[in-house]
Every structure is written in C-alpha cells, then in structure tokens.
Amino acid sequence: MDHQDREEKCPEKCNKVIGFTFSLLAAFSWALAGLLFKYLKDAGADQVQLARSVLQFIVLLPLLTYRKEKLLQDDLKTNFILVVRGLIGVLSNWFFFSSIKFIPLGDAVSVMNSYITLVGLFACICLKERCTVIEGLLSILTFVGLVLVARPSFLFQNLASELTGNLIIGILLSFASALCSTVSIIVVRYLGSEIHFSITMLHYSWVGAIYSLALPASKGTLQIPCMDDLLLISLIAVVGLLGQMFMIISLQKEKAGRVVVVLSTQIIFALVLQLVFLRYSPTLTSLIGSLIIFFSSVVLTLKKIRGRDTLNEKTNKD
Template sequence: MNYSNRKEKCSEKCNKVVGFTFALLAAFSWALCGLLFKYVKDAGADEVQLARSILQFIVSLPLLTYRRENIFQDDLKTNLLIIIRGAISVLGNWFFYSSIKFAPLGDAVSVTNTCITLVGLVACICLKESCSVIEALLSILTFVGLVLVARPSFLFRNMASESAENMTAGILLAFATVLCNTASIIVIRYLGSGVHFIITMLHYSWVGVVYSLALFASEGTLQIPCMDDLLLILLIAVVGILGQMLMTISLQKEKAGHVVVVQSTQIIFALILQLVFLGYSPTLTSLIGSLIIFFSSVVLTLKKIRGSNTQKEKADRD
C-alpha cells in the first residue's frame, strides 16, 4: 500500500470518528435542551422559539453572506417549499418544548424519535420508495412502544386522572412534533442537495420570529422573562443551534444512515439526564416502550444501510 492510499484510508477513518463523535454530541445537546427547559419556571415554548430564531438568524446571515449564497432561489416552487419547511420545523420545535411541560423528558424524546420509522412509511406513500415486510413489522413494533410510553388511560387504569390528562397532552404534543419532523424531512428529501442548509436555517429563523411575534400579539402575553428564565432560554437557544451545527458537520463526515443510528441515542441520554438531575425514574412500561422505539429505529436504519451497500456493490460489479 503506497503513501497516498494510506493517507486516504487514514483520512476516511478520521472522518468516521469525527462524524460519529459530532452526531453523539448533537444527540446529547438536544436531550440537554429538554432538560434545561424543565428548569424554566414562568416562560414557555413561545419565548424559547423566539430566542432560538433570533440567535439562529444572527448566526446564519453572516455565514450566508460569506458563502455568497442567494437567500431566494430562481424557482418559485423551491422557494415555497423552503418556507413551508421552515414553518413546519418551527411548529415542530414549539410542539416539542410544549410536550416537555406535560410529559416526562424521556417519554417526550422517545415519542419524537418514532419519526425515523414514520418517515419510511410516508416516503413509501408520497415518494414511492420501497417498503419491505421487515420495515412494516418494525413500524408495528414502534407503535407498540409508543403505546407503552403513552400509557393511555383506557388501557392503564392505575394512573391518577390529573397525571393521565397531563401525560395525554404531552404525548399528543410530542406526536405532533413527530408529524412536523416527518413532513420536514420529506420536504428536504424532495428538495435534494441543491439547496444549502444555511439557506434553510435562515428561512427557519425569520419564520420563527414572525410566528412568535404574531402569537405574542394575538395572546397579548409578550413580556421579558425573569433573569433566571432568560439565561436558561438563551442557553437553550445556543445549545440547540450548536446541536444543529454538530449534526450538519457529522452528516458531511459520515453517511446519513450511520448518523441516524447515533442520533437515536438521544432517548438514552434523556432517560439518564432526567434520572440524574430531575430524580425521575421512568415506569417499567415507559422504559420498555422507550427501548422498543430505540431498538426499532436502530434496526430499521441498519437495514437501510445494508440495503444501500448491497445496491452499491451490485452496481460496482455491473
């Protein structure tokens, strides 16, 4: 093996290590955002969304100027899809933080990670992508895990009425996050790699600012949070943006399928963080459901990676 081949192989291994490390840090940072939001007392998801959007706009605009990217594309349909994707992502982010107010952190994060399975089903219907029997079975298994996490009152009678109502509200909000994230990923798949991620970040930012201000104006609740909440909200915004950047870098260094597997560890991080810092131990059914969702997500992604590698090897032989 000559020097150039050894150098290329070493570079490939370094990219894999960096990709996996950054994906792991991104998963941890998103779980950390949920934990920090648990400590916010008087402010809600609206304030977090506004702070995140403003900070992300401040970060993305200089990057967009440096790369000399056009904010708007030549195609009207592409521009509309980018804006729609931004609006969907803003709603998804708002639903996620709202769900944490009602449901335990680990349960909310577990439900939102069912997005990996749901994307495959929606892509099969909308984008005509193939869907095997194993993928269908894993989807059913994910639904079983979702039921165990949600613990609906008509199946689990041992929950207090107030706890059941809060849990139901939290799970419904978390599932709304899943629907938004699924729609967002489908739009990104449809757009392809022709649109740089900084452009979508910028459109997410201004849509988030407009949405938050419109919501505050309609409800008449716009007020500056107390200093403790304000610091937490700013920290959540910074950690959230950092997580998004880490995930973007990991996708540039490693295959998307591998990154998605690592991203699923967000469930494990959330369960550990809520146990260590919040002193909340998940119920047995909730823990089993979370592990089922984690298992289904990992197996489904690994299957897709194996199928992709098989197709690539077949194409190379041909």
C-alpha cells in the same frame, strides 16, 4: 503499497470517528436543551423558539453572504415550499418544548424520535419510495412503543389513576412534533440537494421569529422573561444551535444513515439526564416503550445502510 493503503484508510477512519463523536455531541446537546427547558419558571416554548431563531439568523447571515447564496429562489413554488418547510420545522420545535412542560423529558424525547420510523412510511406514501415488509413491521413495533409510553386507560386500566390530562396533552404534543419532523424531512427530500442547507435554515429562522412573536401577541401573553429565565433561554438557544452544527459536521464526515443511528441515542441521554438531575425514574412501561422505539429506529436505519452498501457493491462489480 501497504504504506499507501494505510494512508488512504487513515482519513476514512478519522472521518468515521469524527462523525460518530459529533453525532453523539448533537444527540447530547438536544437532550440537554430539553433538560434546561425543565428548569424554566415562567417562560415557555414561544420565548425559546424566538431566541433560537434570532441566534440562528445572526449566525447564518455571514455564511450566506460569504457563499453569495440567493435568499429567494427563481421559482415561486420553491420559495413557497421553503417557507412551508420553515413553518413545519418551527412547529416541530414548538410542539416538542411544549410537551416537556406536561410529561417527563424521557417520554417526550422517545415519542418525538418515532419520526425516524415514520419517515419511511411517509416517503412510501408521498414520494412513492419502496417500503419493505421489515420496515412495515418496525413501524408497527414503534407504534407499540408509543402505546407503552402513552399508557392509554382502555388498555392499562390498573394504571388509570396515573393517567392525567397533562399526560395525554404531552403525548399528543410530542407526537405532533414527530409528525412535523417527518413532514419536514420529506419536504427536504423533495427539494433535493440543489438548495443549500443554509437557505433552508434561514427560512426556518425568520419564520420562527415571526411565529414566536405573533402567537403570544395574539393571546395577549407577550412579555419579557425574568432574568433567570432569560439566561436559561439564551443557553437553550446556544445549546440547540450547537446541536444543529454538530449534526451538520457529522453528516459531512459520515454517512447519513449511520448518523441517524447515533442521533437516536438522544433517547438514552434524556432518560439518564432526567434520572440524574430531575430525580425522576421512568415507569416500567414507559422505559420499555422508549427502548422499543430506540430499537426500531436503530434496526431500521442499519437495514437501510446495509441495503445501500449492498447496492454500491453490485454497482461497482458491474
């Protein structure tokens, strides 16, 4: 019996190790994509989004063909929601990369990762999910972290000289990315598990490609990037897609709540990468704000994991 129990526990432990490892790889990949974006000379978020969308479409098409998935659902409302979700996901990615042009990588990643806490509030409002007092307090704590990162002049008058229009624009863009990510997750929850993830990602791809071409064309800024930027854009697209694949693998091997905890280490990776490669040290208030957001995300997710485990134990006893 002991030998049999060990054999049963071994795959479970292996899955946890694999899930943890791939979650770390996903977090690192996304932080690395942000770092690479900093090195672009003339290209912007439009070109990066286009490359990512095209690459993702090429990768997903064989998978959809193999699974014989229907690109269009029978319900018109579901198709509309999938397109809207794709557009929101594209905007989230576009806002995030655009914010990196204005503020340090660590600040952009920290503000964007506040979506982990925001999801609970939006789920409570939109999906009527239960919201506890602790979740409310952690949301307030996240807001405090955002304030420390943004450093508004009416609260930090002695730092007013450091505040620029670029900082304000960057914070607003990264927070818009967080809001879009939050809405995107709420939409996915609303759709449920009946829609395969590949369908959702494919809609993201074609919507992203159209958006990335239409926006610069409307502004008259549509152009082919220089060779150096083209190589970096291709690398960013590959790294971003790898991060997406790593996340999917981790979710297949480990519980979603624990995966989210590890994914929030993207904040730490971003702070380290900008220090090592960009030689940029965050201000004390920015560092404290980033760590508060990270702490809130981890505590909130761990609380949800504990609540689910307790519920499962009670169900099994009954």
